[in-house]
Amino acid sequence: MSEPQSKLKNSDFFLPDFCQVQSVFLVLLAGELLAVLFTFLNAQPQSSLWNLLGLYSISIQIVSLFSVACLCLLRPYMTNYSDWISGILSLLVVLVTTLIFSLSVIRWYWLQPIDLGQQAQSHMVIRNLFIAGLIGSVVLRYFYLLQQYRQQVSLEASARLQALQARIRPHFLFNSMNVIASLTRVDPAKAESAIEDLSDLFRATLENKQELIPFAKELENTERYLSIEKLRLGYRLLIEKDIQREALEIMVPPLSMQPLLENAVYHGIQNLPDGGIVKLSAVVSNKELVIEVTNPVGGERASGGHGMALRNITQRLEVIYNGKAQLARSSENNLYRVSMRIPVKKPDF
Template sequence: MLRVILLVNALAMATVVLHSRAGAEIVPAGVAWAGWLELPLFITILLLYVIQPVLVRLAPGRFWPAVMAVIALVAVFAYPPFGAPSGVAFWRWMGWSILASCAVMGYFDYRGRLYSPALTEARLHALTARIRPHFLFNSLNAVLGVMREDPRRAEVALEELADMFRVLMKEHKELVALDSEISLCERYLDLERLRLGERLVVNWDLSCKPAQALVPPLLLQPLLENAVYHGIEPSQQPGDIAVRVARRSSEVLIEVSNPIVDTPRAQKGNQIAQANIRERLALFFDLEADMRIDRSGGRYSVRIRLPYRRLNT
């Protein structure tokens, strides 16, 4: 909806600029166009939203004509009450409406091809292939360190490591259950505790966790890995990582925070992981999800907001 509003208004402004003979005419003409255009535009969007369940069941050959029919109908009824822009004849008003609609639908058609399932799957595969924990060798060394003292713990650690990489090597082209993502993170943290011991404290706040929620695969683990690498490893003192998962109305909120340590560390890996997560959120949810970074109160926090999707039961 936001893209439709912005595109149509951009086209209207381009029309004003092209038809204005002097720069002083642009602002008043733009205001006049906004007065003529916004209400029919909002009515069109509202109608398309209401009849969306019917439109999505139409074949492609009927879908676009149906959308164009709605747009033309609104343009016809909107013309008499509001008059024609700058005295433009009815046929010009209708022509502009049809051309603007074709331009907007052409944009969405291009965008649909750009993010077609095959291309999206290929991009997701490339992105998730880059998410491989840096702790592999550290974990193996930690297992070797406890193998003689606690063979049972070393065996469990190797099983956890195998389970983790079994998950990491899968093709991640669909959303996964939030519970399985949390379980993966718990196995990862158990492995990190082998070498960090009591220095690693994790506080989980899952009291408001949404039941049966779906999230992009490998969403939490890279954030926890960054939190360990930047907030726990550089310090000799115990540090806590706080993880909060909650549902707010139709959204899922995820927050991971860690203490800010003065010891400088390379930031490139952190930025790559965050950019990776942002792109995967965009591929799965488009504008409905976002990720924000906050540095305050001596803590580094990553907050993710995404739409609530649930398992089909």
């Protein structure tokens, strides 16, 4: 099995990766909470709570840590089996660990001047196995349901993202066709060039099935769009770019920049008799890719006309990054600025 396929199977597997420190810490915390619960349930009026808590804590943590260590080693192999078989194997690991621990405790009593009796020994082993099996089954069931819930959320988010992207493409197509229509009679050669750029742009976007693409690819697509607008507006449209080299390999949502530039052209440059400069910058700062689009506007246009595109992009960022990305806009001195902050994510090779 190739490495990408192995990573995909591991991400879809219901059992957490117990080799990670965070998972081990959560197991220790849950074990200690169980120890406190068992202490209060079994405490006698004359017994010492601290001694009883220490006994339960040591017992539960030993079983938990050994079980986690075994599951950490076995998890890569269990991903080759169904969830049902993997769940049974995981439960068997917990039960075998509990059995070994119980027999070790009995062996320790044999070395001490304490006689538990055969019946007490059997009762302790059965009780421990029952409690471990019950808790293990509940925990494994929880992990399975959590994984199913995450898959459902992921599928719903993917479907929602595709719907949002589908809303952008027709909007862009109609505007581009209007550009081409305006050039058909005035300059057929430029209209033909615009059709070629539009064809290349749509081929690149429609064939792409990925949720994220390199920023360099997104920048290439936006340049095709801007070339179409330059054919229409001529000298009135100037573009200034300040792109950090490190930003080119950051992964971004496809068609995330084009609507911002489209707004800058249609609600800014197009309405100014002398045109203006659209400034595009992209830098990596504090583990974020910061993309800014700035354009001049005139008077009442300074804060209008950008709502639909911004709402659409905001929704897409929310779906993809779950609140970790931001989109902000500001207007000052007849300059309109949109800033998009995206968590740094580089391609997996």
